[in-house]
């Protein structure tokens with residue numbers, strides 16, 4: 001189910017609440033069932049849905065709501081808060097520090113949109129007046145360095161990579177060292193992905209992390225990933241210190257819900273969403289705005 005459809009179903013569930021003649025435990029159970037079904041069809045993991053239903057039940061105690069208060073309004077508010085909680089782990093967002101070198105390492109499976117997002121983020125900071133650079137530590141995929149070269153040229157962003165060195169750890173360290181020496185403020189390290197999670201990939205991530213000591217590790221996840229999201233995000237979280245998430249391809253017909261499960265798995269906030277293939281198709285993520293939009 002695409003995100004817009006999820007929004008429609010959530011809105012319909014809330015409308016049913018509004019139109020019910022009385023509000024009792026049955027009304028709430030029906031509402032929670034409808035919300036649960038909508039989220040489940042959007043690939044939000046079952047454990048998250050159960051937790052959310054439990055939270056809503058705990059927060060809405062019908063017999064304790066004083067007479068005269070609008071029960072429907074209170075329930076709607078709690079549902080809204082819990083939907084926000086689903087996309088907001090409540091962790092402060094990572095912010096780079098002006099005037100020093102901030103190293104950011106990108107991780108994610110091949111095809112997730114890593115390299116595209118690396119360039120978008122570099123461009124985003126460049127436009128804001130930061131000095132930025134990209135290090136291509138993907139020596140696994142043929143053409144990865146060419147893609148970085150091409151993307152970086154489009155955004156007039158400095159880059160480093162090697163056509164001959166096959167050890168990604170060596171390339172990552174060399175690139176970061178060069179840009180640190182130059183005092184570049186945002187140094188973004190693009191790493192390789194594989195089609196599937198495997199131990200070699202995670203070992204490589206760990207070694208690069210040790211070598212470049214990133215200030216933030218950004219996990220890039222395709223919004224259409226579906227039910228595999230929770231497991232995938234957990235696997236990355238268990239090998240490197242994931243600090244933030246970028247969800248890509250939010251412009252497509254994605255279910256999106258799988259991505260929401262990724263947040264729960266990592267406990268990390270979404271910082272940006274990718275909304276297209278162009279350099280500027282990167283939007284800051286705000287949980288409240290997201291839920292507001294979702295509910296139309």
Ligand code: GDP
Pocket residue numbers: 108109110111112113114115116117193248249250251252273274275276277281
């Ligand atoms: P990587 O293997 O993770 O580095 O993935 P790439 O950055 O090469 O992206 C894979 C494909 O997804 C490319 O065709 C990108 O243009 C496309 N892509 C990446 N981000 C987005 C996005 O936000 N929206 C859309 N529509 N396409 C995207």
